[in-house]
Amino acid sequence: MSAGVDFPAVQVRRLVRSFTVRGVLGGLDLDIAPGEFVALLGRSGSGKSTLLRALAEIDHEAEGSGEIRLPERSAMIFQDARLLPWMRVLDNVLLGVRGQRDRGREALAEVGLAGRERAWPHELSGGEQQRVALARALVREPKLLLADEPFGALDALTRIQMHALLRRLVMVHAPAVLLVTHDVDEAILLADRVLVLEGGRLAADLPVDLPGDEIGRRRRTTELRALLHRLLGVEDSSPDDHEADGPGLALGGQNG
Amino acid sequence: MNAYPEGLHGPIVHAATSAQPLRPARHFALKQRLSPGKPARFGVLLGPGLLLLYWSVLSATGWLDPRILPPPWTAITTAIELIREGRLQDNLAVSAWRAMTGLAFGVAIGVTLALISGLSLLGGYVIDGLVQIKRGVPILALIPFMILWLGIGETMKVTLIATAVFFPVYINTHNALRAIDIRHVELAETVRLSRWQFLRYVVIPGTLPGFLTGLRFSVTSSWLALVVVEQLNATSGIGYMVTLARNYAQTDVMLVGLVVYALLGFGSDAAVRQLERHLLSWRRTLGR
Numbered sequence: 277m278s279a280g281v282d283f284p285a286v287q288v289r290r291l292v293r294s295f296t297v298r299g300v301l302g303g304l305d306l307d308i309a310p311g312e313f314v315a316l317l318g319r320s321g322s323g324k325s326t327l328l329r330a331l332a333e334i335d336h337e338a339e340g341s342g343e344i345r346l347p348e349r350s351a352m353i354f355q356d357a358r359l360l361p362w363m364r365v366l367d368n369v370l371l372g373v374r375g376q377r378d379r380g381r382e383a384l385a386e387v388g389l390a391g392r393e394r395a396w397p398h399e400l401s402g403g404e405q406q407r408v409a410l411a412r413a414l415v416r417e418p419k420l421l422l423a424d425e426p427f428g429a430l431d432a433l434t435r436i437q438m439h440a441l442l443r444r445l446v447m448v449h450a451p452a453v454l455l456v457t458h459d460v461d462e463a464i465l466l467a468d469r470v471l472v473l474e475g476g477r478l479a480a481d482l483p484v485d486l487p488g489d490e491i492g493r494r495r496r497t498t499e500l501r502a503l504l505h506r507l508l509g510v511e512d513s514s515p516d517d518h519e520a521d522g523p524g525l526a527l528g529g530q531n532g
Numbered sequence: 533m534n535a536y537p538e539g540l541h542g543p544i545v546h547a548a549t550s551a552q553p554l555r556p557a558r559h560f561a562l563k564q565r566l567s568p569g570k571p572a573r574f575g576v577l578l579g580p581g582l583l584l585l586y587w588s589v590l591s592a593t594g595w596l597d598p599r600i601l602p603p604p605w606t607a608i609t610t611a612i613e614l615i616r617e618g619r620l621q622d623n624l625a626v627s628a629w630r631a632m633t634g635l636a637f638g639v640a641i642g643v644t645l646a647l648i649s650g651l652s653l654l655g656g657y658v659i660d661g662l663v664q665i666k667r668g669v670p671i672l673a674l675i676p677f678m679i680l681w682l683g684i685g686e687t688m689k690v691t692l693i694a695t696a697v698f699f700p701v702y703i704n705t706h707n708a709l710r711a712i713d714i715r716h717v718e719l720a721e722t723v724r725l726s727r728w729q730f731l732r733y734v735v736i737p738g739t740l741p742g743f744l745t746g747l748r749f750s751v752t753s754s755w756l757a758l759v760v761v762e763q764l765n766a767t768s769g770i771g772y773m774v775t776l777a778r779n780y781a782q783t784d785v786m787l788v789g790l791v792v793y794a795l796l797g798f799g800s801d802a803a804v805r806q807l808e809r810h811l812l813s814w815r816r817t818l819g820r
Contacts, residue, residue: 334718352722358715362737362814371733372723396814412723 285310285420285452286331291342293326293335293476301326301340302476310419311450315463318473319508324456327473328352328424331454347419347452351412353426357405359397359412366393369412376415383411386448387441403434407441414449421451425458439465460504464497472507480507576802602784607791610784619773624792627758627769630686631796634693635754639747641694642701650709651735663702671696671757675764689761696757700749708742709735741815744808751800755793 286308293301301323308314318324329335331344332352359368370380384390387407397405406426413421426442427435443466446453457463463470464484472480484500486493505511584604590596591603598606614620649659674695682688712735720730762771770789777785 332722334721354715354719356715358719360716360719360734360737362740363733372720372725372729398814416723 284308285312285347286454287343287345288327288331289343291327291330291340291344293323293330293338293340293342300476301330303342304477306471306478308420308452308454310452313446313453313466313468314455315467315470316454316456316473317458317460317463317470317504317508322473323476324473325424326476328422328454328456331420332422349416349418350420350422351414351416351418351451353406353409353413353421353423355425355428357397357402357409359405359408361397363397364393365389365395365397365400365408368397368408369415371412373415379415380411383415384408386414386445387411401434403430403438406430406438410442410445414445417449418451421446421453423453423455425456427462428458435462442466460501460508463504464500470500470504472504474507480504580798599783602787606784607787611788611791614785614788620788620792623768623770623773627762627771628796630689630761630769631693631754631758634690634757635697635750637690638694638697638754639701639750642698642746642750643705643743645698646702646705646709646739647735650706651731660706663699666695667699667703672760675760679765684765689766692761693754693757697750697754700753701743701746704742704746704749705739708739711742712738741808741812744804744811748801748804748808751804752797755797755800759793 284307286306288304288306291301291304291306304323304327306327316324316327326335326338330338330340331346332350333346334352359365360371363371366377366380366384369383370376373380381390381393384393387410389404389407389411392400392404397408400408406429409426427438430438439462453467455463455466467484470480470482470484471478472482482500482503486496587596587601588604591598591601596603602610611620645659645663648655649663650656671692674692678688678692682691716734716738717730720734725733758769759771762769763775766772766775770792774786774789777783777789
């Protein structure tokens with residue numbers, strides 16, 4: 277617990293985690309400043325989910341050591357919206373929060389779902405459900421927001437809307453964010469800093485330093501994208517091939 | 533979605549409608565449909581209604597000897613007579629009280645044991661094995677011991693019914709408890725629910741569908757156990773009425789008893805199903 281201490285929001289030292297099946301972390305160090313937006317990239321099995329689950333303190337099955345200091349209030353968004361199907365939308369937002377029904381309504385309005393308080397989760401679209409999950413995280417006023425590929429299951433159009441929404445909300449509430457993603461463009465678009473995880477260690481730590489002018493901005497984005505693709509082991513044949521995840525990507529190759 | 537100007541859609545829609553007439557889309561919808569469709573209000577009455585019709589026709593045409601099974605209208609006239617004498621409602625009240633009390637105790641025990649055995653490891657080791665052993669012993673085999681321990685009064689009857697009733701509730705609740713989605717447990721941890729909140733917001737609602745399935749079985753077995761108990765050594769109740777009628781070869785009274793049991797079973801099952809529809813309204817399933 278680091279209540280009262282302002283800097284950094286997250287501090288990780290010599291974090292080691294191992295599973296029998298899933299990825300491992302081998303002595304990882306990480307600092308995230310308050311209000312900093314960090315994106316975490318890595319191939320499947322690189323340990324990015326392991327790190328996130330360690331920070332969310334839900335990795336009971338893992339063996340390991342090391343230190344983690346977290347802010348008092350943190351919130352997690354999963355790839356699936358993970359709403360409780362037997363609770364109406366507002367009750368889902370307020371799960372584990374006492375009283376404060378007005379705060380819940382406000383949070384729903386913030387994510388554009390005012391008036392849907394009484395709806396059942398199954399009555400919402402995938403994007404709307406994920407927005408409820410976002411509201412559920414916001415209502416806790418987290419100092420750290422953890423997100424595990426939160427837009428991975430959404431269609432491309434909805435994802436664009438969600439990017440804009442998340443940017444706006446992060447601007448307003450200013451939590452530190454750790455976003456796990458496999459989408460290089462998403463990472464560049466949203467984050468202040470991009471980390472690449474490789475075999476349980478940080479292989480790269482790049483600030484997203486985009487210049488103010490449009491042309492410079494585009495050139496730097498292209499450079500960063502190419503660099504990140506190379507770090508992730510993806511041949512950067514076209515700028516649209518950013519969906520690739522995992523080392524087994526063989527474009528036009530033999531697939532067994 | 534409002535971000536996209538409406539004008540974009542205009543011409544495309546017109547192009548489609550001006551083409552030659554298409555086959556109605558409904559044609560495909562019907563072909564694709566795998567769900568049974570919207571249920572009719574009193575659809576469950578169709579089966580019993582058909583049976584009643586069959587029985588009436590057999591009796592009216594004389595194919596069914598009234599000494600073997602009296603016609604349905606005899607059941608009604610005899611029932612009216614019994615009600616006028618006050619026998620039917622008195623016995624029914626006694627029977628219903630026994631079944632309901634036994635059911636209440638049995639369900640409470642079943643749920644409690646399922647929660648203990650599902651939520652704690654030690655509880656699971658101790659309780660689950662015992663319950664499985666109990667399952668192997670038929671309720672009829674317990675009767676002599678029950679009489680020895682509890683006498684032949686109401687306590688014995690209610691205990692026996694509770695013993696018969698708790699198992700379906702236990703097994704279904706326990707199964708549902710163990711099937712609770714681990715992702716929901718993780719969520720509960722990330723939003724820092726207390727143990728009590730976890731029970732209230734995740735475990736109990738998540739277990740409710742299984743519990744209600746168990747309850748339906750339990751309600752039915754409460755009436756079954758009631759029949760056994762009342763025909764053994766009772767001085768009141770529907771079972772007693774039927775046993776008495778058997779001694780005097782009153783097939784019509786026996787029939788009334790049978791019909792009452794059937795109605796009770798059918799009615800209480802319908803009541804639980806109604807409860808299910810109400811409590812599980814959040815679900816989207818095939819058989820809504």
